[in-house]
Amino acid sequence: MNNLSESTIMSGVICNNCKTTIPDHTIGQHMDKEFMSSLHTCKKIIDVPNYRNINAYYVEPTNYRDSRICIEEKGRVSSSKAARKYFSFDYEFGDVQKQAFSILQKAGFKIMARSADNDKYIFLVDNWGDDYIQISDI
Numbered sequence: 001m002n003n004l005s006e007s008t009i010m011s012g013v014i015c016n017n018c019k020t021t022i023p024d025h026t027i028g029q030h031m032d033k034e035f036m037s038s039l040h041t042c043k044k045i046i047d048v049p050n051y052r053n054i055n056a057y058y059v060e061p062t063n064y065r066d067s068r069i070c071i072e073e074k075g076r077v078s079s080s081k082a083a084r085k086y087f088s089f090d091y092e093f094g095d096v097q098k099q100a101f102s103i104l105q106k107a108g109f110k111i112m113a114r115s116a117d118n119d120k121y122i123f124l125v126d127n128w129g130d131d132y133i134q135i136s137d138i
């Protein structure tokens with residue numbers, strides 16, 4: 001009893017940071033930082049880049065207006081309003097995502113990732129501080 005050695009298996013060890021159960025390993029391995037970092041890679045939320053979220057979606061034509069696309073950035077806090085800018089739908093692109101991508105790139109946005117859901121395209125952009133571009137300035 002209580003005969004712990006470097007080869008004693010540790011099981012059910014929970015990561016202090018992410019609360020995931022780490023696979024079984026020995027005490028010897030547990031003391032080996034390099035081994036442990038290969039066994040369990042743990043990201044902290046601060047390690048994940050924080051980007052601005054810009055949406056683009058199609059706006060149906062009306063009796064008064066042709067088809068448009070809207071480029072939108074929602075307010076980041078409850079007190080701030082969404083910023084929106086509308087553009088004529090460009091039939092040369094014929095595609096909201098491609099047109100919005102072109103508009104954002106021309107405006108100087110650093111587009112880091114894209115996504116979509118059932119009603120819009122999403123662009124994650126890395127424009128903060130001195131690189132901040134207002135939607136109204138596009």
Ligand SMILES: [Zn+2]
Pocket residue numbers: 015016017018019020040041042043
């Ligand atoms: Zn972890």
